[in-house]
Amino acid sequence: xxxxTQTPKFQVLKTGQSxxxxxxxxxxxxxxxxxxxxxxxxxxxxxxxxxxxxxxxxEVPNGYNVSRSTTEDFPLRLLSAAPSQTSVYFCASSxxxxxxxxxxxxxxxxxxxx
Amino acid sequence: AQTVTQSQPEMSVQEAETVTLSCTYDTxxxxxxxxxxxxxxxxxxxxxxxxxxxKQQNATENRFSVNFQKAxxxxxxxxSDSQLGDAAMYFCAYMGQGGSEKLVFGKGTKLTVxx
Numbered sequence: 001x002x003x004x005t006q007t008p009k010f011q012v013l014k015t016g017q018s019x020x021x022x023x024x025x026x027x028x029x030x031x032x033x034x035x036x037x038x039x040x041x042x043x044x045x046x047x048x049x050x051x052x053x054x055x056x057x058x059e060v061p062n063g064y065n066v067s068r069s070t071t072e073d074f075p076l077r078l079l080s081a082a083p084s085q086t087s088v089y090f091c092a093s094s095x096x097x098x099x100x101x102x103x104x105x106x107x108x109x110x111x112x113x114x
Numbered sequence: 115a116q117t118v119t120q121s122q123p124e125m126s127v128q129e130a131e132t133v134t135l136s137c138t139y140d141t142x143x144x145x146x147x148x149x150x151x152x153x154x155x156x157x158x159x160x161x162x163x164x165x166x167x168x169k170q171q172n173a174t175e176n177r178f179s180v181n182f183q184k185a186x187x188x189x190x191x192x193x194s195d196s197q198l199g200d201a202a203m204y205f206c207a208y209m210g211q212g213g214s215e216k217l218v219f220g221k222g223t224k225l226t227v228x229x
Contacts (some may be wrong), residue, residue, distance in 0.1 A: 105159035
């Protein structure tokens with residue numbers, strides 16, 4: 001039982017490059033989301049999905065794109081990386097609000113933009 | 115929009131003693147969940163405890179307990195018999211109604227446990 005798997009764990013990009021952070025879960029969770037964690041800021045929601053084919057913006061969506069073609073996968077795309085996107089990124093998944101089950105987090109991706 | 119405030123950026127406690135981490139939140143909703151997450155240096159996000167707003171009884175998980183004051187919008191975490199392994203960042207988080215599973219986090223409290 002792998003849970004939530006994020007790849008890669010570390011990445012360095014140059015300004016202007018594009019990249020996709022991968023997130024996969026094997027628990028058949030409907031809900032998936034992406035957060036970024038910056039020093040002193042806690043975690044902030046970037047985008048989320050309530051099911052395959054449905055996505056919506058969170059608190060800090062600018063510069064990021066998502067899609068949800070399958071229940072298992074929820075990739076996060078940086079279209080043109082900027083130094084302000086240097087952060088640790090977490091993917092999370094869960095069954096739903098009334099399921100009495102907690103959210104599962106991946107181990108994070110540390111991304112540096114030079 | 116909901117907000118979560120953790121007013122203590124850093125706290126320290128002696129091993130085997132008790133420490134309380136503070137959290138306040140702002141919401142107009144009547145039904146919601148509150149959480150405490152632990153993040154050790156390994157960067158994992160570990161759920162410590164959760165509280166349903168409709169339950170008056172405070173949640174407990176072994177050495178961890180909360181003091182949930184709904185009217186005051188306060189949700190503090192008490193760690194009893196502190197252990198070296200409790201050293202970590204602790205985040206308070208809020209999840210509202212609507213079924214979107216969106217978490218709103220506080221900025222965190224760094225807990226140091228002194229031997």
